[in-house]
Amino acid sequence: MSAPAPIEHAGLRPAGEGPHVGRALPRKEDAALLSGRGRFADDVAAPPGTLVAHVLRSPHAHAMIQRIDIKAALALPGVRAVITGDDIRKLSDPFLVAVKEPLPQWALAVERVRYVGEPVAVIVATSRYIAEDASELVEITYEPLPAIIDTREAMKEGAPLVHPEARSNAVGKRSFRYGDPETAFAEADAVVELTVEYPRNSFTPMECFVVVAEYRAHEQSYDVLSNFQGPFSAHPVMARALRVPGNRLRLRTPADSGGSFGIKLSVFPYIVLMGLASRIVGKPVKWVEDRLEHLLAASAGPNRVTNIAAAVKRDGRITALRMDQMEDYGAFLRAPMPGPLYRMHGASTGAYDIKNLSVSNTIVLTNKAPAGLIRGFGGPQLYLALERLIQRISVELGIDHIEIIRRNLIPGGVFPYKAAAGALYDSGDYPKAVEIALGSGRYDALVRRRNEARASGRHYGIGFAVVVEPGMSNMGYLSTLLPHAVRERTGPKNGAVSLATVNVDPLGAVTVTADAPVQGQGHATTLSQIVADQLGLDPDDITVNLEMDTQKDAWSIASGTYSCRFSPGTAVAAHMAAERIRDKLLRIAAKQLNVLPDDVELADGKARSRSNPDNALPFARVAGTAHWSPVMLPDGMEPGLRETATWCPPELEPPSRDDRINTSLTYGFVFDMCGIEIDPVTFQVRVDRYVSMHDAGSLLNPLLAEGQMKGAFVQGLASALYEEFIYDERGSFLTGTFADYLVPTAHEVPALELLHIESPSPFTPLGAKGLAEGNCMSVPACIANAIADALRVKEVPLPASPRRIHAILAGPEAKPPSTHTHAVAPSRGGRDITGRGSFDVKASPADVWHSLLDPAALKAVIPGCHSLELESENAYRADVSLGVGPVRGRFVAHVRLSDLELERSAQLSGDLAGALGAASGGGHVRLSPIAGGTRLDYDYTVTLSGKAAAVGGRLLDSAADIVIRKFFEGLARHMATPDTSAGERFLARFWRGLAKLLGGRA
Amino acid sequence: MSEIEKGARVPVQLVLNGTAHTGFAESRMLLSDFLREVLGATDVHVGCEHGVCGCCTVLIDGVAARSCLTLAVQAEATTIETASSLASADGELNHLQAAFRKHHALQCGFCTPGILMSLTDLLRREPEPTRERVVDVVSGHLCRCTGYSGIIDAAMDAVNAGSPKT
């Protein structure tokens, strides 16, 4: 089979005559959404009496759960249940995991918490406000453990273990070898090497997770509505966890979903959790995730460290590639992880004709939130490493970047092309696409801009990125992570089943359902175009309902809206189902029109004779026959008009004996080119020009296709320049609001010039390929290459924030000279707040000392203190109210005094924990007699974690310095007042200072 | 202003899209929750409750405001407009909405009602804003699907087509 030559066109095909498919048709979905009549999960009415759940989460990155006291929370009116890991463990099994190492995960933490934000308890109440009130009354005692955050550190001997039973944080290791990489490296003229890190981020849909779950006791079944997106291979995982057969987990998805980008797969543990909660309380339970929870714990793309090397010839030809990929999945490996390590596997050599390859893959576990599906899914990670390497080769060999690309691209005319690791690239002409993009003066103009900028001393760089974009994943790709012998034992996995149904009712009205839940792509419009073409109708005549119901709709494990499976998958199934309906109608009509079926066509809402168009019947009349008058049907034809088509292309074979795998069905092509300039004052990267050439096969609806590309472009830009989940070295999460986690706004987005050629895929009847992820893969690499070109550096850390660019330009920062002043301003490292100072009080050391050890005095002076007990000698337990910004919360504090030297010095240490997070700290106070009183010298360190660290970060950044300085100045003043003892004053101020640090109004 | 006891539910009267409503709210209830849950205005979307994303934007007495940063009790005796008031009664889209459709300025549509309300406010006050001004206003909203360019093009198109029917 040889691929047809690409069709070239500037811009989009105009709307007009001819088939509906291929036209830039505006969407059917829009009118309702524009009028506020969307039906999102939280808009769909829940049954009367539905209770509301709130999830209580771990403030610690790693800790043992010692005790959970739910009494006070349960006593609050309106609270129906407080559910903990023990309850969940009794009613459910751990989720299935793809590797052999024991990494059990339940829907709630059991015994141990492994990341900040891990669900620890669920409060079920009559309203969300009450459930959140109650969450402050649940008292959880943790024993904090050392956490491991850095990917490379986690792999070292002696690192804290995230799952001690797994004996290592590096699991599921596998190595692959294709061709003869060793010889190629030995015979290379040069070896170019690079280490590249891809950051951790997410594409945070604007709508958070929603679950409404009802346990139906008399059937022992779960009925759930959720904005889940698939893949539905997660359905068996949920059913197994719930200990029910699949038919007793009815999962429905709503008519609209507020974006997903892969992320809403990760609602699945909450589907199980809320199902169990409903079972426990005996009522339907609804949970709507909030934004803090979403950023903290919903999902993330895994961060990856890649050591990559190329064997190159003097002329820039690459003869072999070597990749060592270490992918950080956070605290758990949730199905279908480690997908990103394997989804691109067959296409590891990208768009280049490289025959020799070695790859080694390691799954790394750390105390971060578990990673999941995300648009791009392994592509951004792969191409950042590969494309940065190509740029490095050009620098090290002194050959133009674009020349290196040209000399290594897979040539035109060789498709279908088998890539080294097994991908079967269906069609394309990569050199041609590249030359068109460079042409029309585009590349020359960029070079001119760079020359001008550099002549005036500005930092300007040009970047390129070349991407092969997979569409519709082979369900067998993940089994590549198992050795061949194991795969033999467990049986082959492969294919990707797509399903769609076309139904024609007795009045001839057409309805389409399919296995791709809505996320906003406009699939209903595209499906209506496809079906309308087959049936000779207008797309407006077709109703498309993409709500899913696992008890009633046709679905399989590949179902879902992910990995660009719509155009090569679901769309094809709909096309096939419509063809069958068409054929049936042609035969019915032929009998009624008295002609041969070959002479009948469906057009303009009619069935008519081609040779004599006046011999025609209305579409509805012909369709109605199948319902009203089976007697009139041709012999042997079944009555009714409903067809469900199944599409599973044969090219998606299981991994071969030598580990070659055709990871996807279609492979599009993207070539990006950009010019960037670095602002000399703000160190911001400004995109001067961005050109993106796509070959996505036939475009089903160019308007929607470009919409996907523009959206992906901005998400790629976000990964390159703005978005990152930040943890400090102890595992506290620091980006819990959209003011900390920087999503680009309209201001940040540069113009995008899109170009297209179309090389139809020979492997699908519609010729269409996946196209919605390519720019997520290409943009980070292209911008990083441009920055490398602008700054002439080898390492470009992403996201390339002004801080990071400044660090590159300024070189390593010199340590500030140390000074000794009377009071040193507090400083922050991560979420540590430290300070020291001294002051004098007009009281004797004995008086000060006394108050420090007197619980009654302490209780009176600690702000917001509800109770204070002496737990043991010199150890206190206090119940206090503090706040973060406008949010107030109740905390339990433990304070210990140790290393007591009578009337001279004491060590203070303690911790504070509550629904808003946790703080722990320590300090040292020294008392020395001076004339007329006592001098107190102190130093302290406070570390924040949980919600306070995640959302309070910015407040603390700006306020800590001022607040602490004021606090100690004021303290020195107030200690002098005669009505309280000095010690009381000191501790009162210490507490108040801590409260202020947390942003409260002490 | 009178004090409301903690936990007490007080009546809140307001005009929503031309119809007078009364509902009960605790003093701490957000206007976004009140509109959605008490009055059933599900066209008010909640994307962050931190005042950043703009999904919850409604017009309060004609001025665009974040309903997640407003308490229900603060909206007493106000007039509120949401996205469902924009199209005509028989469903015909106004200029701005139609331009959104034409320019594919929405995908999932979750951010859309809020953006429409901010732009409605803008176009009523400044019928001929520059592109920069439109970018300025839209940058008060987060959209994760579209990449914004369609939104800006749609708004400029609506400017050229004349102010939206309201």
Ligand code: FES
């Ligand atoms: S929900 Fe109000 S600004 Fe985000």
Ligand code: FES
């Ligand atoms: S259209 Fe989905 S967030 Fe804007």
